[in-house]
Amino acid sequence: METAIIYATSHGTTEKVANIIASRLDRATLINLKKSAHIDLSQFQQVIIGGSIHAGSIQRKVREFCNTNMVQLLQMRVGLFICAMNEPEFDNELKMAFPEVIRNHAISQRVVGGEFIIERMNFIERFLVKKISGVSQTTSKIDDGAISELISRMQIE
Numbered sequence: 001m002e003t004a005i006i007y008a009t010s011h012g013t014t015e016k017v018a019n020i021i022a023s024r025l026d027r028a029t030l031i032n033l034k035k036s037a038h039i040d041l042s043q044f045q046q047v048i049i050g051g052s053i054h055a056g057s058i059q060r061k062v063r064e065f066c067n068t069n070m071v072q073l074l075q076m077r078v079g080l081f082i083c084a085m086n087e088p089e090f091d092n093e094l095k096m097a098f099p100e101v102i103r104n105h106a107i108s109q110r111v112v113g114g115e116f117i118i119e120r121m122n123f124i125e126r127f128l129v130k131k132i133s134g135v136s137q138t139t140s141k142i143d144d145g146a147i148s149e150l151i152s153r154m155q156i157e
Contacts, residue, residue, distance in 0.1 A: 001027065001077075003154070004044040007051060008033040008059035011120040013083045014052045017112050017147060021048060021081075024151050033061040041069060046077035046107075046154060051097065052114065053084040055128075058097040066099050078106045079154045083114040085133065085141060108153035113143035 003025050009015040015032065022028040031039055041047065051062035066073065082097050084090060090111040095103065103109060116129050116139045130136045 001045045002043065003028045004031055004039070004041065004047045005029065006031045006033060006039065006047055006049050006065060008061040010052055010054060010059065011115070011117045013115040013117065013142070014050050016115075017081065017083055017142065018048075018050060020144075020147055021151060024148075025155075033059070033065055039065075039069075041072050041076065044076070046079070047073065048079040048081065048150070048154060049098070050081040050083070050112075053082055053086070053093045053097065056089070056093065056096070058082060062097070063099075066102055070099065070102065073102055074105050077154065078102060079150055080106045080109040081112050081147075081150055082110075083142075084111050085114040085116060085139075108150045110146040110150040111143070112146045112150070113141040115140040115142065 005018045005022050005028055007014045007018045018030055022030050049062065049066065051058040080098050082094055084093050094109060094111050116135050118126055118138045
């Protein structure tokens with residue numbers, strides 16, 4: 001089954017997760033929304049959409065993609081994931097990241113953890129991460145189990 005893994009990344013974590021997912025699927029095409037203007041979904045049987053949460057919201061390009069392609073997405077197998085670090089808010093962040101109709105249609109939706117990559121952040125981002133989370137050095141909490149669950153659900157036909 002041909003799978004499109006469509007994502008947006010700010011500091012590289014979502015791209016890292018998208019690559020992990022692609023490496024575990026038989027036929028997958030990675031599509032970075034920041035580099036692709038038009039995406040032809042007709043060549044795919046399923047799509048996995050992902051992004052990262054910053055200040056409680058997913059990237060605008062992910063929201064726009066979902067809204068623009070809503071009708072076609074609702075005719076496909078869909079998986080959703082977010083990269084996030086605020087564990088107490090995981091459920092709410094996942095709920096707010098994607099339109100309700102797509103979430104209800106999705107075969108699988110997971111929070112796959114995340115990373116704070118301090119050296120890729122600007123001064124304001126570093127300040128906010130330290131103030132809110134107390135983290136002052138690069139930290140990775142990617143949840144391989146959640147990634148495996150997402151992939152497993154997408155492989156069931």
